[in-house]
Structure formats: C-alpha cells, structure tokens
Amino acid sequence: MTGDGATAADTTAGNRRGILVGALVAALVAVGAAVLLPVAPVQMSMPTVNWPQDPATPRSTMLELTNQTPLSVDVRFSCSVVAAAGGTSDGVVFATMVPTQPTATTEGMVAQVRDGRLTVTARGEQLVDEVPPAGNCSYALTGADGVLTATRDGDRLGSVDRSDRPDAIVLPDVDVLATSVPSLSPAAGDELRAELVVDDQFNTTPGVLKQLLVGVLLLAVAASFLLLRRLDLRVPGGPAPPAGDGPRSRRRVPVIDVLVPATMVLWLFLAPMSDDDGYYAAMARNASSEGYVGNYYQLLNQSFTPFTWFYRVLDWWQNVGDSPVVLRVPALVVGLLSWFVLRRFTARDGLPSAVAGHRWGPAALRLTLAAAFLAWWLPYGMGVRPEALVGGFAVLSLLLVATGLRRRRLTPLACAFAVSSLAAVCHPTGFVALAPVLAGLPATIELLRQHSRGLGRWTRAALLLAPGALASAVAFSDGTLHDFIRGQEIFLSIQEQNDWYDEYQRYDFLFRPIAMGSYARRAAVLLGLLCLAWYLLVAVAARVRRYELPPALVLAAHSLGLGFLLLWITPSKWTHHFGALSGLGPAFLALFLVSAPVLVQALTGRDGIRWPAAVAGVGSFLVVFALAFHGPNDWAYSWLLGMPHPLDPPYVAFISFDSLAVWVVGFGLVAAALGWLRRRAARGRGTGQQTDRDAGDARPAVWLQAVPALALVFLLLTNGYLLGSFSYAALRTLDTYSPQADALQ
Numbered sequence: 001m002t003g004d005g006a007t008a009a010d011t012t013a014g015n016r017r018g019i020l021v022g023a024l025v026a027a028l029v030a031v032g033a034a035v036l037l038p039v040a041p042v043q044m045s046m047p048t049v050n051w052p053q054d055p056a057t058p059r060s061t062m063l064e065l066t067n068q069t070p071l072s073v074d075v076r077f078s079c080s081v082v083a084a085a086g087g088t089s090d091g092v093v094f095a096t097m098v099p100t101q102p103t104a105t106t107e108g109m110v111a112q113v114r115d116g117r118l119t120v121t122a123r124g125e126q127l128v129d130e131v132p133p134a135g136n137c138s139y140a141l142t143g144a145d146g147v148l149t150a151t152r153d154g155d156r157l158g159s160v161d162r163s164d165r166p167d168a169i170v171l172p173d174v175d176v177l178a179t180s181v182p183s184l185s186p187a188a189g190d191e192l193r194a195e196l197v198v199d200d201q202f203n204t205t206p207g208v209l210k211q212l213l214v215g216v217l218l219l220a221v222a223a224s225f226l227l228l229r230r231l232d233l234r235v236p237g238g239p240a241p242p243a244g245d246g247p248r249s250r251r252r253v254p255v256i257d258v259l260v261p262a263t264m265v266l267w268l269f270l271a272p273m274s275d276d277d278g279y280y281a282a283m284a285r286n287a288s289s290e291g292y293v294g295n296y297y298q299l300l301n302q303s304f305t306p307f308t309w310f311y312r313v314l315d316w317w318q319n320v321g322d323s324p325v326v327l328r329v330p331a332l333v334v335g336l337l338s339w340f341v342l343r344r345f346t347a348r349d350g351l352p353s354a355v356a357g358h359r360w361g362p363a364a365l366r367l368t369l370a371a372a373f374l375a376w377w378l379p380y381g382m383g384v385r386p387e388a389l390v391g392g393f394a395v396l397s398l399l400l401v402a403t404g405l406r407r408r409r410l411t412p413l414a415c416a417f418a419v420s421s422l423a424a425v426c427h428p429t430g431f432v433a434l435a436p437v438l439a440g441l442p443a444t445i446e447l448l449r450q451h452s453r454g455l456g457r458w459t460r461a462a463l464l465l466a467p468g469a470l471a472s473a474v475a476f477s478d479g480t481l482h483d484f485i486r487g488q489e490i491f492l493s494i495q496e497q498n499d500w501y502d503e504y505q506r507y508d509f510l511f512r513p514i515a516m517g518s519y520a521r522r523a524a525v526l527l528g529l530l531c532l533a534w535y536l537l538v539a540v541a542a543r544v545r546r547y548e549l550p551p552a553l554v555l556a557a558h559s560l561g562l563g564f565l566l567l568w569i570t571p572s573k574w575t576h577h578f579g580a581l582s583g584l585g586p587a588f589l590a591l592f593l594v595s596a597p598v599l600v601q602a603l604t605g606r607d608g609i610r611w612p613a614a615v616a617g618v619g620s621f622l623v624v625f626a627l628a629f630h631g632p633n634d635w636a637y638s639w640l641l642g643m644p645h646p647l648d649p650p651y652v653a654f655i656s657f658d659s660l661a662v663w664v665v666g667f668g669l670v671a672a673a674l675g676w677l678r679r680r681a682a683r684g685r686g687t688g689q690q691t692d693r694d695a696g697d698a699r700p701a702v703w704l705q706a707v708p709a710l711a712l713v714f715l716l717l718t719n720g721y722l723l724g725s726f727s728y729a730a731l732r733t734l735d736t737y738s739p740q741a742d743a744l745q
Helices: 002-039 079-086 208-232 247-251 256-270 277-290 309-317 324-345 361-381 387-407 411-424 428-439 441-451 455-476 481-494 504-511 519-544 551-569 575-581 584-607 611-629 660-685 702-732 739-744
Strands: 042-044 048-051 072-078 092-095 109-114 117-122 125-130 138-144 147-152 155-161 192-197 204-206
Touching: 002 208, 002 455, 002 481, 072 079, 072 092, 072 109, 079 092, 079 109, 079 138, 092 192, 109 138, 117 138, 125 147, 125 155, 204 208, 208 411, 208 455, 256 324, 256 361, 256 702, 256 739, 277 309, 277 324, 309 324, 324 361, 324 387, 324 584, 324 739, 361 387, 361 519, 361 575, 361 584, 361 702, 387 411, 387 428, 387 441, 387 551, 387 575, 387 584, 411 428, 411 455, 428 441, 428 551, 428 575, 428 584, 441 455, 504 519, 504 575, 519 551, 519 575, 519 584, 519 611, 519 702, 551 575, 551 584, 584 702, 611 660, 611 702, 660 702, 702 739
Parallel strands: none
Antiparallel strands: 042 204, 048 192, 072 138, 072 192, 092 109, 109 117, 117 125, 138 147, 147 155
16 A cells, blocks of 8 residues: 555656646747747738839829838939920929929939939939930939939949948938929830839738747647646635625625716716827727828827737727717726726725724725725826726736735736736836736745745746736737837937936926816826825834734835836826826725824824924825816816816815915814714713724824825815816807717717
8 A cells, every 4th residue: 555655646746747847838838939929920011103104194193101211212214204304394304202392302302404404313412413415315213221323324323322321311202203294105115114112011911920929829828827727726825805895785886886987977978088089099090001000190100019909909999980989988998997996906905904894994995995086087097098998907907916915826916917918018108007016026926935846936937927928919919029129210210209217297297287287187196196105104114113004005005106117118208197097096095095094093102193293294285285276277179168267276266276275274174073073973982981993092183084084075176176167068068069068969
C-alpha cells in the first residue's frame, strides 16, 4: 500500500506540474502573439491616379489628396504640348496647385511657358529653365522616396535629392491637376499625362499571418482564463461576496437606484453638445469608407492606431441613427452600468464599523455616492467622446481588483487587467483605467507569494498578465506599429505635442471663465483633489498610530490619486479628460466624506483637533465651494438659448454661490442643525443612556460632521442648478428653438 500511495502521489504531482507547464505555455503564447501582432504583415492599399482621362482633350480637375503629398509622381509632356501651352494666356503646361496661388511654386509643382521659355518649379526648387529645342522632344518629371528629377529625352536637367532626410518633403502638394492646353490632336497619344501613386498607406487589410495571430491570441487568452480559474479553485478563498445593502435590498429597490438612472435619462435630452460630438462622430462614420480610423478634419487624416476600437463601435452604432440623442445612448448605457458598479463596490468594506453599523450610515453613503456621481458624470459623461467609457472601465476594474483581493482570487484580478488594457487602447485617457490595477499591485504580488512558489508562482503571474493581450488584438488586428509611428510623424510635422510638464494647462483651462471651466466642471474635480489632500494626512496619521483604514477607501483613494497622475501622459490637456475619472472619483468621494468624521475622531482621540487645524480644514472646504461656483454658467455649442443668467456664476436672488461669506453662513447653519438633531436624539434615548454605538466620547464633534454634510449640500446644489437651468431653458424655448428643446420634442 505504501508503494501504491507513493505512485498516486507521484501521479498527482506530475499532473499538477503538467497543468502548470501547460498554463505557462498558454500565457506565454498570448503575450508573444500580442507582441508580434503590431509588426505582422498587412496588405496595403496603393491607389493610382492617371490623368487626363481623354488625352486629346485634357481637362483640369480637382484632386485634393487627404495626405496632400503623393507617394510618387510621373509627369510626361512633349515639346508640342509646350508649344501649345505657349499659345495660351498663362502658359501652364502642368500644375498641381492653382498657378495663381502664392504657394503654387513653393508647395506645389508648376510647369509653365513664358516668352518661349519653359520653367519647372517644385517646392521652391527650379528644376528646368530653358528654351525647348526645335523638333520632337519629351520631358519627364519623376519623383519618389525623397528624390525629384527632371529630364529631357533621358538627359537630366535638374533634381532634388533628400533621400538621406526621411522627414524632408520633396514631392509637391496636390490640390489640382491643371493645364491651359485646350486640346491635342487625336494622334498625340500620351504626349501629356500624369500618374500619381496616392499615399493611402493607412488603409490596410490584415494578412494571413496577422489573422492567424489574432486567432491564436484569442484562444490562448481564453485558455489562460480557464486555467487560472482552475488553479484558483485549489487555493483557500477569502470572505464571501458582498451581500448588497442588507436583507431589505432583496425585497425592494432603494429609491436612490431609481432616482439616479431617471436623472441620467432626463440628462440624455437636456445635456449640451460637447466640443467633439460632431468631430468624433464624423471620424467614426468615415472609417468604414476610408478603410481606417483617421483624423478626418485635420492633420492629413493621420491614423489613430492604436486608439481605434471605440470609433469602430461608434461607426456601427451610427447605423441606428446619428441624431444627438441617439449618439448619446452608448454614453448613457455606460453611465448606468458605472452607477450600479459603484453601488456594488461601496456595498462592503468601504466604511468604518462605527459608520456601517449606524442606522443612517448606509443611507448617508448612498446619498453621497449619488450626489458625487452625478456631479462628476453629468458635466463630463454625456456625449460622444470616449471619457465616459474610460470612466466605466476604470470603476469596473476597481470593483474587480477589490473583489480579487478580498476573496484572495487571481481570476478577478486578471479580468481587471483585461478591462484596463482594453481601456488603454480606447483613448489616451484610457490609461486612467490602469490605476486600480497599479494601486492593488503590492497586494497582488503578496497574494502571488502566498499562493504558490517556484513554477506555480511564475505561472500564475503569467496567467495574470495574459488577458492584457486582448488590447493588442483590438488595437492592431487591422493596423500596424508603422501606422502609429507614421501618424506621430505627421502630427509632429504640423503641430507640437503637449508633454507631461504641460499638465498645468489643463487646470488653467479649468479655472478660466470659459466653457471648459464652467462651475459644474470644477465642482467634483476640485472637491476630489481637496479630499485626496486631506486623505493623505489621515493615511499618514493612521500609519503612525497603526490604525487600519477601510480597504475599499484605501483602494479608491490610491486609484483616484494614480488616475490624476496618469492623465499627465495625455498628449492634449483639455478638461474633457476629467471625465475619465467619473467612476474612480465618486467612489473615493463618497467613502471619504462619510467616513472622515469617525476616522478623524478615532485618530485624534480625546485630545481632539487643535483649533488651527480645525480652521484650516473647514476653511479649505469653504474656499473650494466658493471657488468652484465662481465658474461661469457657460456651455460650448448650447448657445445658452433660454438659459437663466448665462455666462454668470450661479446665483439665486441675492444669494451668490461663489461668495465665501455665503458658505461660512451655510456651515454655521448646518452645524447648528446637526447639533439640534443630536440633542433631540439624546433626549429621546433618555439622560445618561447610551445605546447608540456612536454615543459618548466616540461620537465625532458636530463641526466634523458638518463638513461632509455641507459638502453633500454643495454637490446637491451643483446638480440641482445644472439640471434646473437646462430644464428651465428647454421649457422657455419649446416654442422657438434650443438644442435641448429640440431633443425633447
């Protein structure tokens, strides 16, 4: 029996090792395919333009190339054509731009006869300047790969060679194919002809190898998920999944879960158009015609590889419709999903026990979460831009990371990495979705160490990273690394790109009295930054006193902080990008504001907070409230039709919400109300009786509770003024016109 037992044990160990080796191979295949996919071969479109259509009657024609400069040119004309052009008023033999334009010879190519003398000038370089010889002769203007040459009967007359400078432009820009020659004899044949190979290098189709790599990648990722799940089941798990808001939530839906979606549906019709609704929609719609996703309006239609899958989806959605309301439906769906993911994330381990156990604790959390989410999502989320999608992916990643760490499972963490990777190739702001993965990385590494060792540890690490290969599949299945590099070359040849040290520009826009700095766009962002600063002090104090903060609060705070940092790598600095934080921001704000009074009280103890610190804390919030409301009531492309108090900071009657004095008075009123409620509750319990777990010395000071309560008022006021002003404007313009009235009708 000893021998049989040893044999069984050896077999089990062998099977386990075989599974580990197979899983490691699957993960490495997925990663390897992801690395090879950007450089896998594609079939490139190489369209050729031949002109004129009728050699006997050449007709000038428009030919506005998106990339302006062709890949190659081959222009040929005979001396008889030169003679025919000499008999016209302007003597144009051939031109690629309207000859009368000032830039015709400095940016284009012009072959022209004046006083019997032929000159050919291209991009400011004179290639030919001579009197054509008598008799038959033939001129050729050919160019490609940085070289442009003019010849007559095979003899070189002039050339420009910049092949050693890849960034140099030698070939002419093309707006037209023009000539002044009215007609040629039918026997002239091809005495005047031009052939241009158009630069359409971004329009590609995947080759067989690339298609095979995509298939292998998807199979390897699927196998990695399944094998990681199998390995996960062999490891003891952590606590059970969250139970929601308690037994009551199973019998009825909380009111807040009806109000928030209803508000978002209303905003679907009321929301102003963003700067880029039409811009992004046109880019997406043009992709199916162009063959690739390019910058339709500018920058020579440069390729957007690898940030293309979002536009492909938007292109597909426009088959449903392209009215402003229909175009916003995907953002609404993502926003609704973000809300319910946030509810799930904050349902467990997010509050200190003293708050979670209080009868009003969960309700306060739900209300604060709703106010914070709407304050962040309404100004940034509703539109065609991809920030709403990034925000949804980021908060989903946050939930998956929290679930994986709490349950001590790697599969949710692998899903989080897949979601974050897909967001990263959705838009440059998509890197924000990596913040939860990075925030949970130390705990993830510790989890790997505890789960396994040796081959098992390396295998689980590889399986954890393998789902990220999906990003390569959606980014480069029909594009290449060359597309990205060439797109950057085009961009940088036209305008400079912002760098990380230009991040101040984003906040400069946020504080300017313009649409990008409106009061609603400032509110949640400024409050989030302030709360992050105070959280840092709380976290340091907790570390010193060995006090354990709620895990969900820690993860949300670190994720939001990293999210702000990851915005630095975006190549532009618009305030639109704050919409990418519309998931992480509300998660942190709700947990911190509801937890802060109890946490501060616990960390300071009986001694309490010194009055200078208290004044600084309260004052910082009051300043932020007033500063946020100092932004104008201004919204791009809504034209503010019917809007109450357009371009002014919000106010009602004599109350200006950007007044610091108003918020000081408001703080006093809120503190007095909370004090009255506390005294009333104490009388209801009876003198000296302390049944409430927050009673006695453990209860936070009234002023501590007044700060988050006033922050809630601030958020509700922001949302109320935003929704109220646009609703009022819609009602006032139902008989005339405004975008929101038109959408409602």
